[in-house]
Amino acid sequence: MGGLRRGYSRLTPPLVTLSASYGAGGSQVGPALAERLGVEFLDRAIPARVAERLAVSLDAALAHDESLGDAIGRFASSFAMLPELAGALAQAGVPDGEDYRHHTEEIIREHAARGVVVLGRAGALVLRDHPGALHVRLHGPQERRVEQAMRRQGIERAEAEQLRRDADRAREAYVRHFYGADARDPALYHLLIDSTRLEPEVVVDLIAAAVRR
Helix, strand or coil, X not given: CHHHHXXXXXXXXXXXXXXXXXXXXXXXXXXXXXXXXXXXXXXCHHXXXXXXXXXXXXXXXXXXXXXXXXXXHHHHHHCCCCHHHHHHHHHCXXXXXXXXXXXXXXHHHHHHCXXXXXXXXXXXXXXXXXXXXXXXXXXXXXXXXXXXXXXXXXXXXXXHHHHHHHHHHHHHHHHHHXXXXXXXXXXXXXXXXXXXXXXXXXXXXHHHHHHHC
């Protein structure tokens, strides 16, 4: 860890975006990578900070977030904010989708200046023109991702299968709705890793090596 920090110019702080399908280990790799690089890990803090800026509840912010924090978030993401749903949410005090996207991007760009590991939120698209950003996709075969989730979360196969379907659909819908892109498109990333075949520590080593380069 110390060697990596000494070898990395502080003029170009480490900046990594992680896109991870369900069961690919993004929530394990992201924090460990941020610690290795000596930068902040940005994931669940995003909707909380957006809620503060928009002066709305966290539940309201989650309605537009990529994460699956609650049922309304899954519903809104999956159906890409249909006009009828958007109207109902507006009456309930839920922020407009474009407002949420704008503030999410603003938070990501603010952190990019001092180095960060960003999980999800279409980070590879938000920072696609940033010359110092490394864009990484963690993926793997569906069956292996389900098995990995079962082991790490201690859940049964049926639950893991349902979570995989919901999570993958919602995350892909988020990127498609706000950016008109396919989150699975390899052209969006510099590095693609089948993280179902490697332990998280090895995945962190690979990404950290790419950052050093």
